[in-house]
Amino acid sequence: MKNIKIPKPTIKRLAMYYRCLENKKAKGMQKTSSKELAESLEIKASQIRKDLSYFGEFGKRGVGYDIDKLMDSIKTILGLNKKWNVAIVGVGNLGSAIANYTGLEKNGFIIKAAFDKNKSKVGTQISAGILVYDMDDLKKICKEKNIEIAILTVPASVAQQVTDMLVETGIKGILNFTPTTIKTPENISVEDVDFTISLKSLTYDIVSNNKDIYELAE
Amino acid sequence: MKNIKIPKPTIKRLAMYYRCLENKKAKGMQKTSSKELAESLEIKASQIRKDLSYFGEFGKRGVGYDIDKLMDSIKTILGLNKKWNVAIVGVGNLGSAIANYTGLEKNGFIIKAAFDKNKSKVGTQISAGILVYDMDDLKKICKEKNIEIAILTVPASVAQQVTDMLVETGIKGILNFTPTTIKTPENISVEDVDFTISLKSLTYDIVSNNKDIYELAE
Numbered sequence: 317m318k319n320i321k322i323p324k325p326t327i328k329r330l331a332m333y334y335r336c337l338e339n340k341k342a343k344g345m346q347k348t349s350s351k352e353l354a355e356s357l358e359i360k361a362s363q364i365r366k367d368l369s370y371f372g373e374f375g376k377r378g379v380g381y382d383i384d385k386l387m388d389s390i391k392t393i394l395g396l397n398k399k400w401n402v403a404i405v406g407v408g409n410l411g412s413a414i415a416n417y418t419g420l421e422k423n424g425f426i427i428k429a430a431f432d433k434n435k436s437k438v439g440t441q442i443s444a445g446i447l448v449y450d451m452d453d454l455k456k457i458c459k460e461k462n463i464e465i466a467i468l469t470v471p472a473s474v475a476q477q478v479t480d481m482l483v484e485t486g487i488k489g490i491l492n493f494t495p496t497t498i499k500t501p502e503n504i505s506v507e508d509v510d511f512t513i514s515l516k517s518l519t520y521d522i523v524s525n526n527k528d529i530y531e532l533a534e
Numbered sequence: 535m536k537n538i539k540i541p542k543p544t545i546k547r548l549a550m551y552y553r554c555l556e557n558k559k560a561k562g563m564q565k566t567s568s569k570e571l572a573e574s575l576e577i578k579a580s581q582i583r584k585d586l587s588y589f590g591e592f593g594k595r596g597v598g599y600d601i602d603k604l605m606d607s608i609k610t611i612l613g614l615n616k617k618w619n620v621a622i623v624g625v626g627n628l629g630s631a632i633a634n635y636t637g638l639e640k641n642g643f644i645i646k647a648a649f650d651k652n653k654s655k656v657g658t659q660i661s662a663g664i665l666v667y668d669m670d671d672l673k674k675i676c677k678e679k680n681i682e683i684a685i686l687t688v689p690a691s692v693a694q695q696v697t698d699m700l701v702e703t704g705i706k707g708i709l710n711f712t713p714t715t716i717k718t719p720e721n722i723s724v725e726d727v728d729f730t731i732s733l734k735s736l737t738y739d740i741v742s743n744n745k746d747i748y749e750l751a752e
Contacts, residue, residue, distance in 0.1 A: 322742075324543075324735065325542075325543060327734075327735045327738045328731055328732075328734075330734075330738075331730075331731040331734040331735060332715075332731060335713065335714075335728075335731075336715070339714075356715065357715055358715070358717070393738065394734045394737055394738045394741070395734075395737035395738055395740060395741030395742075396734060396737060400737060408631075409627075409630060409631035409634050409635075410631040410635070412627060412631070413627035413630070413631040414729070416627050417627075417628070419713050419730050420733075423730050423733070423734070425730075425733055464740075465733070465736065465737075465740075488740045489736045489739065490736075491729065491732060491733055491736055493729075495553065495637050496557075497550075497554070497574065497575055497576070499576075505736055505739035505740050505743060506736075507732045507733070507735050507736040507739070508732075509727070509729045509732045510553075511632070511709065511711075511727045512549075512638065512641050512643075513546055513549040513553075514546075514709060514725045514726075514727045515638075515641070515643055515683070515709055515725070516546075516548075516549040516552070516612045516613075516614060516641070517542065517546050517549060517612075517725050518683065518707045518708075518709055518723055518724075519612055519613035519614060519683075519707070520545045520548075520611065520612045520613055521545075521707065521723035521725070522682070522683075522706045522707045522723050523612070523613030524540075524613075525721065525723060
């Protein structure tokens, strides 16, 4: 399996399956099926079976999946069987919102520090017990606190500059909320979250549901 | 072309191409190529050509793309050749952050109103000139202001209930920030933005770059 390239959408769907399994478990369920997952998530059951098949044999035909076992497997696949030390880099509205999002800790993402270049924010708490440090201390504090993931919420204009600083700290990945493409060495993973891209995907859906926009292609 | 199903990742990449073309235009460029776009975005040139080919013939071999024309075409494809009236539903940290994100208006998404059930927030301004209304007035105000898109930033526990209310207002689409799957009638588009899913995709990347996690599949 080592050299199989798993499609990115498969990975995102695995995370969705995990969330759905959590919900089912919370309702007291112990077993489920690709059909049940498909109904909850509005994804085809065949797609779910295909996604899972990349990683091996889960569940049995006619019996379905053991929820705990499947959750454990997905956790391992996604690297969620450990806690991750996270820093918020850029303490604006968005950085503050994310720091106070309770879903992070629940999913094993532990915010250990925040950074901003605005001296008036330095020393304040971004959320209970989490200090804002000076951007100048980024390398030192990230090393001290063994930060593995940076959540990048700085203005787009300084995104690459701050990314270059983050690369020096020894972090492993960046969740990029800035509406720009950042470049990192190959060993540092980047995942973009640009909700205007999601908005554009939404308007595409609205428009293409409502009229034939493909005339331009003819 | 009418009945071709365009893959969702293609649509998201179109939005990325558009953003990249904007940057190139801002630098005074008039022409570009799939190779140049590929370098900026770290996507294969062949992927870019394939994505664009769904919608017709753009550019010429050896000459490349006219940036203005390609931007116009993508704008039309994505439904961005009009302004969209948007409401923020749920005025917590995240709703406030989004309301103050300048990229929205730049992309044609105009926030017209915000809603919250907390009476102490009603009547305040979520951003310059944008009032927070009572959730009880959702239907009335959305109709009055001709809201087409709702940005859903309420707690997950009430997401479906508020979605059902939104369906009644006549909106066309929901950008769902709640970490839960919401159900709508077929004519109302939904796009999920769950950054914990992006985080999980990031940790997958980190873990699979660093060791062979596929042992479990053997």
